[in-house]
Amino acid sequence: DAEITQSPRHKITETGRQVTLACHQTWNHNNMFWYRQDLGHGLRLIHYSYGVQDTNKGEVSDGYSVSRSNTEDLPLTLESAASSQTSVYFCASSARGEGYEQYFGPGTRLTVT
Amino acid sequence: QQQVKQSPQSLIVQKGGISIINCAYENTAFDYFPWYQQFPGKGPALLIAIRPDVSEKKEGRFTISFNKSAKQFSLHIMDSQPGDSATYFCAASISSNTGKLIFGQGTTLQVKP
Numbered sequence: 001d002a003e004i005t006q007s008p009r010h011k012i013t014e015t016g017r018q019v020t021l022a023c024h025q026t027w028n029h030n031n032m033f034w035y036r037q038d039l040g041h042g043l044r045l046i047h048y049s050y051g052v053q054d055t056n057k058g059e060v061s062d063g064y065s066v067s068r069s070n071t072e073d074l075p076l077t078l079e080s081a082a083s084s085q086t087s088v089y090f091c092a093s094s095a096r097g098e099g100y101e102q103y104f105g106p107g108t109r110l111t112v113t
Numbered sequence: 114q115q116q117v118k119q120s121p122q123s124l125i126v127q128k129g130g131i132s133i134i135n136c137a138y139e140n141t142a143f144d145y146f147p148w149y150q151q152f153p154g155k156g157p158a159l160l161i162a163i164r165p166d167v168s169e170k171k172e173g174r175f176t177i178s179f180n181k182s183a184k185q186f187s188l189h190i191m192d193s194q195p196g197d198s199a200t201y202f203c204a205a206s207i208s209s210n211t212g213k214l215i216f217g218q219g220t221t222l223q224v225k226p
Contacts, residue, residue, distance in 0.1 A: 031212040042119070042202055043157070043216040050212070090156050094212050101147070102214065104156030
């Protein structure tokens with residue numbers, strides 16, 4: 001069965017360190033998204049991609065970057081982790097032309113100390 | 114203009130009761146309104162969705178009511194069950210803007226047995 005996976009599921013890091021969260025989907029979807037989930041804020045879009053070599057900034061992109069070198073993967077990098085980036089991060093994907101039905105991964109809980 | 118406002122933040126309902134979650138939006142360009150359901154420790158999953166050309170959509174015990182003139186839509190869960198206990202997110206999208214969803218803040222529903 002097709003799926004979307006995230007790793008690691010839990011991560012503790014120190015302020016100032018670079019952190020990369022992995023996202024891998026086997027749906028063969030063109031669209032991929034990264035969100036962060038914080039209480040009271042719902043899901044906020046960080047970055048998104050509509051295909052290989054395409055990346056776009058979302059609502060809360062400062063301090064984050066992504067790259068898309070193949071269809072399956074969209075890693076999220078925190079260049080210099082800050083305590084404000086402590087959150088649960090979700091990756092999602094959707095088929096081209098059907099962007100509204102997004103399939104979410106299980107999430108990564110990141111703690112920055 | 115891009116915001117989707119969701120209420121209440123939390124909701125407690127007795128088994129068999131009706132759960133009602135409300136959302137409001139400002140951007141009249143939104144033309145697709147999905148609801149996502151999220152269980153603890155899991156990623157959100159699409160529950161039901163509606164387009165503004167209909168005023169109501171029903172799937173089993175779940176109904177979306179849509180009021181285009183008021184720019185509001187709501188989720189009704191009939192005969193609520195303990196298994197419905199989850200966090201619910203409304204969202205909105207401009208379908209021509211592939212894939213980007215604007216999410217509400219989320220509602221945590223607890224159905225008491």
